[in-house]
Amino acid sequence: MTERQKFVEQLRELADFYATAPDNLPRPPINELVYVEKDDIPIIIRSCRKLSKTASGGYLSLKKSLDFSTLNFRISQEEVCERKVVGKKWIPEYKQEAHFQDQVQWECKPILKGIDEEAEQKGSGGI
Numbered sequence: 327m328t329e330r331q332k333f334v335e336q337l338r339e340l341a342d343f344y345a346t347a348p349d350n351l352p353r354p355p356i357n358e359l360v361y362v363e364k365d366d367i368p369i370i371i372r373s374c375r376k377l378s379k380t381a382s383g384g385y386l387s388l389k390k391s392l393d394f395s396t397l398n399f400r401i402s403q404e405e406v407c408e409r410k411v412v413g414k415k416w417i418p419e420y421k422q423e424a425h426f427q428d429q430v431q432w433e434c435k436p437i438l439k440g441i442d443e444e445a446e447q448k449g450s451g452g453i
Contacts, residue, residue, distance in 0.1 A: 356395040364406055370399050381407075381432060407434040 327335070344353065362370065367388075371377070374390040374397070381387070381403055390397040403409075413429040 359398045362399050362401050407432040
């Protein structure tokens with residue numbers, strides 16, 4: 327049995343359990359967060375079709391919405407994007423000495439190109 331087959335079987339076991347359980351049995355939220363590597367991204371793009379893309383806290387999230395849940399594939403932004411300094415911002419003294427802080431933009435092509443192309447093909451106007 328492959329890892330994928332085992333995972334699917336475990337999900338079926340969970341579904342079968344809740345199918346026979348009373349309605350008032352508490353159910354766990356099924357919002358899956360999966361940390362992935364750069365090599366996983368093309369597989370995720372091909373498999374998930376429509377994805378939303380967000381960046382926060384140094385991570386890039388590729389989210390696949392399902393009727394009952396959201397799959398959140400997360401990767402370090404530095405691993406798939408190029409950090410470009412586009413300016414400097416002066417930070418006045420507060421709890422540390424005054425200093426300049428880099429203002430950055432992240433360019434995430436070409437590995438994430440498939441996500442934007444898929445969105446444009448479906449007429450969503452981008453992500």
